[in-house]
Each structure stands twice: as structure tokens, then as C-alpha cells.
Amino acid sequence: MRRDTSLLFLLMLPAAAFFTAFFLLPVVHLALVGASGKDGAAAYSAIVTDANYLRALIATLGISAATTFLTLVISGFAGVFLQRNVFPGRSALVAMLTLPLAFPGVVVGFMVIILAGRQGLIGTISQALTGEKVVFAYSMAGLLMGYVYFSIPRTILTVMATAEKLDPKLEEAARSLGASTLRVVLDVILPGLKPAFISAGAICFATAMGAFGTAFTLATRIDVLPMVIYTEFTLQANIAVAAALSLVLGLVTWAALAVARTAAGSTVAAAG
Amino acid sequence: MSQTSDAREKPLSIVLEKCAKTFADGTRALEPVDLAINGGETIVFLGPSGCGKTTTLRIIAGLEQPDAGGRVLFDGEDVTNLAIEKRNVGMVFQSYALFPNMTVAGNIGYGLRIKGWSKADLAKRVTEMLALMRIERLADRAIDQLSGGQRQRVALARALAVRPRALLLDEPLTALDARLREDLRVEIDDLLRSLNITTIYVTHDQAEAMALGDRIVVMQQGRVAQIGTPRDIYQQPANAFVAEFVGTMNKLSGRVEGGIFVTAGGRMPWPEAPAGATRVMFRPEDVSIAVSDGHLNGTIASLFFLGDRVRLFVDVGDAQPIVIEASNRRKLSRGDRIGLSVDPRSFVAIDH
Ligand SMILES: Nc1ncnc2c1ncn2[C@@H]1O[C@H](COP(=O)(O)OP(=O)(O)OP(=O)(O)O)[C@@H](O)[C@H]1O
Numbered sequence: 001m002r003r004d005t006s007l008l009f010l011l012m013l014p015a016a017a018f019f020t021a022f023f024l025l026p027v028v029h030l031a032l033v034g035a036s037g038k039d040g041a042a043a044y045s046a047i048v049t050d051a052n053y054l055r056a057l058i059a060t061l062g063i064s065a066a067t068t069f070l071t072l073v074i075s076g077f078a079g080v081f082l083q084r085n086v087f088p089g090r091s092a093l094v095a096m097l098t099l100p101l102a103f104p105g106v107v108v109g110f111m112v113i114i115l116a117g118r119q120g121l122i123g124t125i126s127q128a129l130t131g132e133k134v135v136f137a138y139s140m141a142g143l144l145m146g147y148v149y150f151s152i153p154r155t156i157l158t159v160m161a162t163a164e165k166l167d168p169k170l171e172e173a174a175r176s177l178g179a180s181t182l183r184v185v186l187d188v189i190l191p192g193l194k195p196a197f198i199s200a201g202a203i204c205f206a207t208a209m210g211a212f213g214t215a216f217t218l219a220t221r222i223d224v225l226p227m228v229i230y231t232e233f234t235l236q237a238n239i240a241v242a243a244a245l246s247l248v249l250g251l252v253t254w255a256a257l258a259v260a261r262t263a264a265g266s267t268v269a270a271a272g
Numbered sequence: 273m274s275q276t277s278d279a280r281e282k283p284l285s286i287v288l289e290k291c292a293k294t295f296a297d298g299t300r301a302l303e304p305v306d307l308a309i310n311g312g313e314t315i316v317f318l319g320p321s322g323c324g325k326t327t328t329l330r331i332i333a334g335l336e337q338p339d340a341g342g343r344v345l346f347d348g349e350d351v352t353n354l355a356i357e358k359r360n361v362g363m364v365f366q367s368y369a370l371f372p373n374m375t376v377a378g379n380i381g382y383g384l385r386i387k388g389w390s391k392a393d394l395a396k397r398v399t400e401m402l403a404l405m406r407i408e409r410l411a412d413r414a415i416d417q418l419s420g421g422q423r424q425r426v427a428l429a430r431a432l433a434v435r436p437r438a439l440l441l442d443e444p445l446t447a448l449d450a451r452l453r454e455d456l457r458v459e460i461d462d463l464l465r466s467l468n469i470t471t472i473y474v475t476h477d478q479a480e481a482m483a484l485g486d487r488i489v490v491m492q493q494g495r496v497a498q499i500g501t502p503r504d505i506y507q508q509p510a511n512a513f514v515a516e517f518v519g520t521m522n523k524l525s526g527r528v529e530g531g532i533f534v535t536a537g538g539r540m541p542w543p544e545a546p547a548g549a550t551r552v553m554f555r556p557e558d559v560s561i562a563v564s565d566g567h568l569n570g571t572i573a574s575l576f577f578l579g580d581r582v583r584l585f586v587d588v589g590d591a592q593p594i595v596i597e598a599s600n601r602r603k604l605s606r607g608d609r610i611g612l613s614v615d616p617r618s619f620v621a622i623d624h
């Protein structure tokens with residue numbers, strides 16, 4: 001028995017060492033660095049006391065929530081549809097929809113610019129049609145579009161995998177009891193997809209909170225927290241604040257996910 | 273209005289006219305079937321796997337459309353194009369199909385909630401159904417905390433709560449163990465008789481079919497092989513398939529010679545033999561063991577003790593041994609020679 005335990009301990013050692021070296025030590029160090037600035041531990045409260053930081057935090061939370069919500073709505077419909085309908089070109093479509101998985105955030109940002117930038121497709125078309133050039137690549141809308149585009153593949157795949165396991169008999173039972181299509185969706189399909197929504201939504205939210213490449217490429221007029229951290233760190237050399245903000249970003253994201261997971265109440269909770 | 277009383281108008285009659293079904297992939301699941309189901313009747317679809325029982329049931333339910341030309345009539349009214357949610361039929365599946373996100377009471381009340389019943393009426397009806405199925409204790413349980421038998425009771429209660437015009441059950445007991453299946457079968461039988469509701473019951477278990485059905489529809493490869501009361505089906509099977517699928521049937525080949533059927537194992541009197549018969553069939557229970565020499569003589573090839581009786585396989589020189597049953601008091605063993613006599617009135621002549 002004792003040998004088993006020590007063997008287990010031995011086998012755990014590499015993982016423990018890895019965890020300590022690449023997670024525990026940096027985080028502890030980060031926490032110390034965060035408190036090492038001229039304001040000491042007050043750097044941590046700056047995120048709520050400093051209007052700029054607070055605005056960035058709220059904007060980041062907002063855009064992440066919106067990204068999660070939009071992604072779940074779009075992928076929910078598309079995933080169930082793709083899983084249930086067989087048509088020519090279906091697998092090609094699925095492959096295309098999941099393509100963004102392979103793109104780094106910078107490329108996604110670049111694509112948003114091509115689509116909605118000053119020389120973008122949407123601008124050109126809208127100018128030809130209405131004489132007014134629609135440009136939203138550099139605003140929150142552009143960022144949102146990039147994030148959603150980036151989040152859809154994973155979510156669609158999760159939804160499709162879960163939709164495949166839904167028992168069609170449940171829907172038939174509901175219909176035999178008089179349920180309309182809408183009621184079937186609300187009472188049977190959505191509850192069935194809830195686990196997928198919670199897990200995919202959580203990943204989606206966390207990714208959006210920490211995404212940097214897309215925001216960086218779209219640069220102008222956007223203040224999300226990862227951008228603020230970057231600016232503090234490289235341009236202002238304000239290492240303590242950058243460290244404090246990073247830690248807060250991590251904690252807030254983690255807390256939001258924990259809430260989403262435990263609040264197994266409604267799917268809306270997961271989307272928030 | 274007294275929504276919770278069980279007074280019911282005349283039970284629904286169902287007619288299928290030339291209902292065939294070809295699936296999108298080209299599978300021909302059902303040849304054109306004509307069928308008339310009387311109001312209040314319990315009809316059982318019986319047949320081997322893949323013969324089209326479920327498909328027929330789903331056409332009646334409205335989950336499947338018959339091929340062009342087929343019609344489904346409810347009380348004479350054409351409902352072929354009416355969606356299932358408008359047909360008001362109760363369904364019970366082998367897999368129960370209970371909503372996992374609702375409690376037992378939530379499941380039972382679901383159909384009533386859809387119909388917009390008031391909270392008080394709904395609660396009253398749910399309580400009634402829980403009592404009917406004797407599962408009052410389970411009202412607030414989650415579905416995954418129920419045994420198979422309890423789940424099937426909930427499924428029945430859910431289907432019956434909305435007072436459907438017909439009850440459609442697809443192998444409701446197949447997933448349960450033998451003892452429980454027997455108990456629930458008896459319960460369902462009592463329930464159906466007391467409710468006087470038109471019921472279609474799908475099974476591949478012939479004992480279940482015999483016990484429950486007012487009439488049985490025996491199906492074979494997408495066709496109706498025979499429709500009749502359990503007694504008809506058992507005693508006058510329409511063809512060899514029905515004869516062999518329902519119960520145990522012995523068959524011997526030979527020829528008729530002046531009121532005698534001559535076969536390898538002996539000569540059996542058969543006054544009413546059809547001319548030119550080359551095969552005769554009979555049930556094990558119509559065979560008796562003769563004291564001395566019988567019409568038929570053979571050796572016991574194997575024997576199985578069944579508790580109350582003994583089942584014997586007797587080799588009478590034909591391709592297959594015949595099956596008979598004997599009282600367990602007899603001292604019989606493998607290899608014994610025995611004589612048998614068969615009541616000629618029980619003979620079934622089917623030549624194909
Ligand atoms: N959706 C479908 N698409 C193609 N073929 C199907 C479909 N559903 C059923 N079939 C085929 O139709 C035939 C009849 O099927 P059905 O389910 O009615 O059989 P069953 O009598 O209920 O059998 P079992 O006792 O195994 O349930 C089978 O050959 C089956 O493979």
C-alpha cells in the first residue's frame with residue numbers, strides 16, 4: 001500500500017514541478033510585483049478607483065459578455081441545424097465555419113479591417129449604394145465581430161456534438177403532448193444543450209476577456225483591459241500596475257466562470 | 273367546466289387506407305396496409321424485428337407521413353396531414369422519453385401546461401394520475417432517481433393525463449426485467465379496460481400480445497400477415513409464418529391416404545384432411561403420450577425440466593424433432609422410445 005502511494009507521489013512529481021514553475025511561481029511573483037510600485041498594495045484598488053482602468057474593465061466585461069451571448073445564439077442555431085440536416089456541401093460548410101480555429105487573433109483583426117475598415121468591403125458597398133461610407137472596424141462593433149468570428153468554431157463543434165446526443169424521442173413525446181416547435185425548443189432542446197452552452201460559453205467568455213491580438217490589430221479607439229496592460233507595461237514602464245491589472249483580470253475572469261458554472265439555473269446565466 | 277372528471281366521449285376509431293412507407297434512403301418499410309381499429313379496442317402489432325410495427329404506429333401518431341395515396345382517418349375524418357401535436361394521441365416509448373429537466377409531477381403535468389390549464393386544475397389532475405399509477409410518493413423526484421418500472425409508470429401517467437383520443441405504446445415493457453414486465457402488463461391491462469380508450473400496443477413478445485390484445489395484427493416484412501383475436505391467431509393461423517411465430521408449432525411432412533396422414537414416424541388418423549396435403553401442423557398441448565403404441569412413435573432426443581412440466585423433443589424420423597410437454601410425474605429419460613397420439617381436430621393444414 002505504502003509503495004503505491006509513494007509511487008503515485010513520484011508520478012505526480014513532474015506535473016507538480018511544472019505547475020510550480022510555470023504557474024505558481026509566476027503568479028506569486030506577479031502578486032508581489034503588483035504591490036511593489038510607489039503606491040504599494042493600493043495598485044490593486046486602482047482598478048476601481050482609477051476611472052480609466054474601471055472603464056476598461058467594464059468595457060472588457062461588456063464585450064466578453066456580448067461576444068459570449070452572440071456566439072451562443074449564432075452557434076446554437078447553426079450547430080443544431082448543421083447536425084440535423086444533410087445537404088450537399090454540408091461538410092464543406094462545417095469545415096469553412098471551423099476554419100478560424102487556425103487563425104491567430106492578429107489575422108482575425110486584419111480580416112475585420114478588410115471587411116469593415118476604411119478601404120473595406122462594407123464601406124465600399126455602402127458608399128456605392130447610399131453615398132455614405134460605413135466603417136466600424138476600429139470601434140467596439142469591429143472588435144465584437146472579430147471576437148464572435150473567432151469564438152464560433154469551437155462553440156459550433158460543441159453544440160453539434162451535444163445535439164447529436166439529444167434523444168429525438170423526447171421531442172416526439174413533447175409534440176405528442178401538444179407542444180409547438182417553439183415549445184419543443186424551449187422545453188426540450190435548450191435544456192438538452194445547456195451543458196454545451198455552459199462549457200462553450202465559459203471558454204468563449206474567458207477567451208474574449210484575455211484576447212489581445214485582435215484588439216491590438218484594430219488598435220484605435222479601443223480600451224480593453226489586455227490593451228491597457230500592454231500600454232502600462234511597454235509604453236509607461238509601469239510594471240507594478242500592469243502586474244496588478246493582470247492579476248485582477250485573471251481573478252475577475254475566473255470568478256465570472258465560477259458563477260456561470262454554479263448558476264446552473266438558466267442558460268442566460270451562462271451567457272452572462 | 274369539469275376538466276378533471278374522467279367522463280369521456282365515444283372512443284376513437286382509427287382507419288388506415290393503403291398506408292405504405294418508403295423512407296428517403298429507399299427502404300421500403302411498409303407495403304400498402306389497410307386496417308380498421310374500433311373505438312375502445314386494444315390492438316396489438318406483433319411481429320419480428322424490422323417488420324414495420326413502429327413505422328405503422330408512427331404513421332398513426334403523425335410522426336411519419338404515409339407514401340402518397342395512403343390515408344389515416346380518425347373517426348372518419350382525414351388526419352393524414354395533421355401534425356402530431358394536433359392529433360391528441362398519447363405516446364409511450366420503450367426508452368420512456370421522460371423530460372430529464374423536470375420532476376415526475378412536472379412530466380405528468382407537461383401536456384396540461386401546454387394546453388393552458390389553470391394551476392389548480394393541473395395540480396388536481398396530476399395528483400389523480402399519480403394515484404392512478406400508484407406513484408404518489410414520487411411526485412417531486414427527479415427522473416434519474418427512478419427505477420425502470422417507475423419511469424414507465426410516469427410515462428403512462430404523462431400520456432394519459434391529457435386524456436388523449438388514443439394511446440400508442442411502442443414496446444413499453446421491453447426494457448424491464450421479466451417479473452416486472454409481467455406485473456406491469458397486468459396493470460396496464462386493467463387500466464386500459466377501465467379507461468375504455470383505443471389503444472395500439474407494439475410488441476414482439478407473443479405472450480404479451482396474447483394477454484393484452486382484443487385483436488392482434490401479425491406483421492411480416494412490411495405486410496399484415498393476419499388480423500384476428502388471440503384465439504383465432506393461435507388456433508387458425510393464416511399461414512406458416514403466423515403459425516410458427518405465435519406459440520410453438522410442430523410440423524410433419526408426409527401424404528394423405530384415405531383419411532390417414534402417413535409420415536416417417538407413423539400413421540395418424542385425419543378424417544378431414546384436405547386433398548393432397550403434404551404437411552400437417554399441431555401444437556404441443558394437443559399431443560398426448562400413448563400408453564402403448566401411439567399413432568406416432570419416436571425416441572426422446574432431449575428433455576428439459578420446467579418445474580411444473582417437462583418439455584420433450586421427440587425424434588419421429590422427420591427433419592425436425594417435435595416438441596411436446598408432459599407432466600413431471602412421469603419417469604422419462606433421453607433415448608426412451610415413446611408413442612404419441614394427436615387429436616386430429618387440432619391439425620392445421622398449411623402447405624406453403
Ligand atoms: N428513418 C428510417 N430510415 C430508413 N429506414 C428506416 C427508418 N426507420 C425504419 N426503417 C426501416 O424500416 C423497417 C421497419 O422498421 P420498424 O422500425 O417499423 O420495425 P419494427 O417492426 O418496429 O422493428 P423492431 O421490433 O426492431 O422495433 C426496417 O427495415 C428499418 O430498418
Ligand SMILES: [Mg+2]
Nearest residue numbers: 325326327442
Ligand atoms: Mg420498433
